[in-house]
Amino acid sequence: MNKRTFLKMFSSLMATPIVSPVLAWALGDKLHNWAGNVEYSTERLYSANSVEQVRDFVRKQASLKVLGTRHCFNRIADSTDYFLSLKEMNKVVAIDSVAQTATIETGVTYGQLCPYLDSKGFALHNLASLPHISVVGACSTATHGSGDGNGNLSTAVSALEFVTASGDIARLSREHDGQTFEGTVVGLGALGVITRLTLDIHPRYMMRQYVYQDLPFGELKEHFDAIVSSAYSVSLFTDWQKQRVNEVWLKSRIEEGHSSPEAAQNFFGAKRATKDLHPIAELSAENCTPQMGVPGPWYERLPHFRMGFTPSAGKELQSEYFVPRRHAVEAILAVERLHEQVGPHLLISEIRTIAADKLWMSPCYGEPRVTIHFTWKPDWPSVQGLLPVIEKELEPFDVRPHWGKLFTIKPAKLHAAYPKLPDFIDLCKRYDSKGKFRNDFLNRNIFGTVS
Numbered sequence: 156m157n158k159r160t161f162l163k164m165f166s167s168l169m170a171t172p173i174v175s176p177v178l179a180w181a182l183g184d185k186l187h188n189w190a191g192n193v194e195y196s197t198e199r200l201y202s203a204n205s206v207e208q209v210r211d212f213v214r215k216q217a218s219l220k221v222l223g224t225r226h227c228f229n230r231i232a233d234s235t236d237y238f239l240s241l242k243e244m245n246k247v248v249a250i251d252s253v254a255q256t257a258t259i260e261t262g263v264t265y266g267q268l269c270p271y272l273d274s275k276g277f278a279l280h281n282l283a284s285l286p287h288i289s290v291v292g293a294c295s296t297a298t299h300g301s302g303d304g305n306g307n308l309s310t311a312v313s314a315l316e317f318v319t320a321s322g323d324i325a326r327l328s329r330e331h332d333g334q335t336f337e338g339t340v341v342g343l344g345a346l347g348v349i350t351r352l353t354l355d356i357h358p359r360y361m362m363r364q365y366v367y368q369d370l371p372f373g374e375l376k377e378h379f380d381a382i383v384s385s386a387y388s389v390s391l392f393t394d395w396q397k398q399r400v401n402e403v404w405l406k407s408r409i410e411e412g413h414s415s416p417e418a419a420q421n422f423f424g425a426k427r428a429t430k431d432l433h434p435i436a437e438l439s440a441e442n443c444t445p446q447m448g449v450p451g452p453w454y455e456r457l458p459h460f461r462m463g464f465t466p467s468a469g470k471e472l473q474s475e476y477f478v479p480r481r482h483a484v485e486a487i488l489a490v491e492r493l494h495e496q497v498g499p500h501l502l503i504s505e506i507r508t509i510a511a512d513k514l515w516m517s518p519c520y521g522e523p524r525v526t527i528h529f530t531w532k533p534d535w536p537s538v539q540g541l542l543p544v545i546e547k548e549l550e551p552f553d554v555r556p557h558w559g560k561l562f563t564i565k566p567a568k569l570h571a572a573y574p575k576l577p578d579f580i581d582l583c584k585r586y587d588s589k590g591k592f593r594n595d596f597l598n599r600n601i602f603g604t605v606s
């Protein structure tokens with residue numbers, strides 16, 4: 156930490172004595188995201204542990220961003236002024252077993268929430284590939300899992316509470332606030348500091364997952380709908396080489412009172428794996444949730460990666476594109492045609508399906524989508540050169556990028572892809588008239604004020 160930074164921290168601390176600066180970052184490392192590819196633009200990280208502290212901090216600062224668990228690969232969370240961490244506000248506030256909802260504070264991660272919900276007899280409808288992420292950060296960016304009938308994770312939100320730019324508290328619910336609520340849930344961090352979320356919950360369920368290897372692309376082309384609808388959640392992992400899907404992960408619910416027959420040895424030409432696998436075949440399956448049909452609770456089967464272990468590869472970059480479900484096969488084949496260019500830079504790709512929703516800034520707004528995801532080797536100059544090539548191939552399919560991953564799609568095209576974006580801008584102005592919660596990423600991609 157240089158002297159200037161310390162003095163700024165100290166004077167801010169004096170100005171806001173109840174919100175404490177997080178000194179751990181100042182002592183060593185630069186403040187960066189999980190993957191290490193984004194070094195944030197300030198180290199002024201403060202921590203609040205009550206709504207009153209949040210309100211006080213928001214009132215005093217002209218510009219700030221909330222940091223979640225830092226798992227986004229782009230600069231959506233970045234700030235040049237102040238960060239607020241709400242990690243310490245991590246309580247499950249209430250479980251309403253009649254309304255089937257759980258209300259949580261903002262710092263809760265799925266890794267903390269899920270075992271607790273399970274112990275009370277409840278579950279969520281779906282999870283992302285990893286439980287390490289904050290629920291609020293995930294819902295703010297429309298993070299998703301897979302499954303034809305499953306909306307992204309933010310579709311579970313039934314109410315939210317946030318601190319607006321003036322320091323006031325806003326409370327919105329699906330039941331009472333219609334369109335305003337639908338515009339707020341996938342808020343990209345632009346509307347205020349979310350302090351509480353209420354989520355739909357369901358009776359707990361058990362699951363099992365099987366992995367199949369080497370599904371020919373010909374079969375995928377002919378039977379896409381049958382393949383992706385063959386389990387509660389289906390993930391297709393491919394390196395785009397040799398005209399095949401390397402691994403198919405089928406996650407099925409075990410319905411109480413129904414005996415589940417042993418899974419077939421063959422699945423559309425793919426062979427059932429004989430041991431647990433990692434999506435990146437060279438890596439240890441120890442980091443992954445149990446496979447081979449072993450029954451387990453929902454929260455230990457829906458994610459691919461286990462809490463307490465490194466998810467994915469660790470040293471990597473990620474991009475992901477959503478195209479309408481009706482274009483799935485054409486879009487997949489368009490990317491497959493780039494296999495020679497993509498191959499040298501790729502660790503693995505994943506294809507998933509997601510149900511439609513009504514959340515304005517969700518990439519699944521209006522119709523079901525298929526996602527084509529890329530886990531890249533950590534070589535940004537090469538990836539940066541490749542993304543426009545992929546995006547050009549996907550452009551005819553009304554492509555939308557993942558808000559938390561790397562993309563180069565121009566703001567004008569984003570605006571064309573999101574019919575509710577002008578309404579979202581109006582909503583942001585209602586809660587934050589001077590742009591306190593904006594940053595370069597939002598100014599460029601949403602508000603169009605930076606080229």
Ligand SMILES: Cc1cc2nc3c(=O)[nH]c(=O)nc-3n(C[C@H](O)[C@H](O)[C@H](O)COP(=O)(O)OP(=O)(O)OC[C@H]3O[C@@H](n4cnc5c(N)ncnc54)[C@H](O)[C@@H]3O)c2cc1C
Nearest residue numbers: 223224225226227232283284289292293298299344349559
């Ligand atoms: C290994 C790995 C695997 C992944 N797998 C998936 C996957 O399966 N599916 C998928 O869709 N994505 C996936 N992602 C992407 C990622 O998980 C999401 O984009 C998610 O946003 C991360 O949440 P976070 O809290 O870490 O976000 P952060 O990067 O910390 O923040 C994201 C945004 O949320 C805002 N925010 C956070 N908290 C608040 C708050 N309290 N109030 C207001 N705004 C807030 C931030 O300001 C920022 O704008 C993966 C990422 C990694 C690293």
